[in-house]
Amino acid sequence: MRSVQLQGQLEKMAISATTDGAAHYELVLGKTRTGLNALLGQTVQLDYQGAIHCSACGRRTKTSFAQGYCYPCFTSLAQCDSCMMSPEKCHFHLGTCREPDWAEQVCFNEHIVYLANSSGLKVGITRATQMPTRWLDQGAVQALPIARVATRRLSGLLEDLFRREVADKTNWRALLKGDAPLLNLAAERDRLFGHFSGELLALQREHGPAAIQLLEASTGQHFHYPVLQYPAKIVSLNLDKTPQVRGRLLGLKGQYLLLDSGVINLRKYTSYQVAFSA
Structure with a gap:
């Protein structure tokens, strides 16, 4: 040894x-x-x-x-601002971003809205380059991308919409007691798309169809x-x-x-x- x-x-x-x-x-x-x-x-x-x-x-x-x-870094860096935890609160468009150059590189990149199963069904967001790292960090046993969006703020707006129906947090105690029972994430995606069809259409009209792409035929991943x-x-x-x-x-x-x-x-x-x- x-x-x-x-x-x-x-x-x-x-x-x-x-x-x-x-x-x-x-x-x-x-x-x-x-x-x-x-x-x-x-x-x-x-x-x-x-x-x-x-x-x-x-x-x-x-x-x-x-x-x-x-x-000092916590109170001055953009990566520590509250909008990183709640991207729907992004204030770049108001001209008050702590570090506009940093935000241009990080927040104005393609993001993914996803469903995952770690301690149960949850919705989350990640940069497109962080799949599957984000899911592994959360201990997810399943994950499914459901939307591809142009900016971090848009991912936050979709997450904020979906969490009216789905949790956005992991129960860490349940996570560490065993693997969550498997779910039909594609069915959950379709349910959310149907339930929020009007709101999703309104967001696409406001921001443009290219900015918000719903992934209706995506495939999921399993982890152990x-x-x-x-x-x-x-x-x-x-x-x-x-x-x-x-x-x-x-x-x-x-x-x-x-x-x-x-x-x-x-x-x-x-x-x-x-x-x-x-």
């Missing part, structure tokens, strides 16, 4: 999927990556070393804001995650309260490590200086 010892600035786990939907995980510490699937069943340890460096400017910060930023055993009881581990986390690695799902001592969302600790051993 090989020994693994690494340290560096923690980033969200890198996840890829094979053609049959099997998720493969890598722990990312600075410029170093190590595969995690092969460590299933082994004892692993994370040690928070007491330092957080902003993922944008690199300055040391006592508290991480918005998963890895210092407070490396899990030996789901926890009988969900115990959430916190590096701020317990700087050393140790346990037998029972599984990997979404951005969570499932240990016999509890579960931990590594994305929450982006920019933390961490030592890892197995």
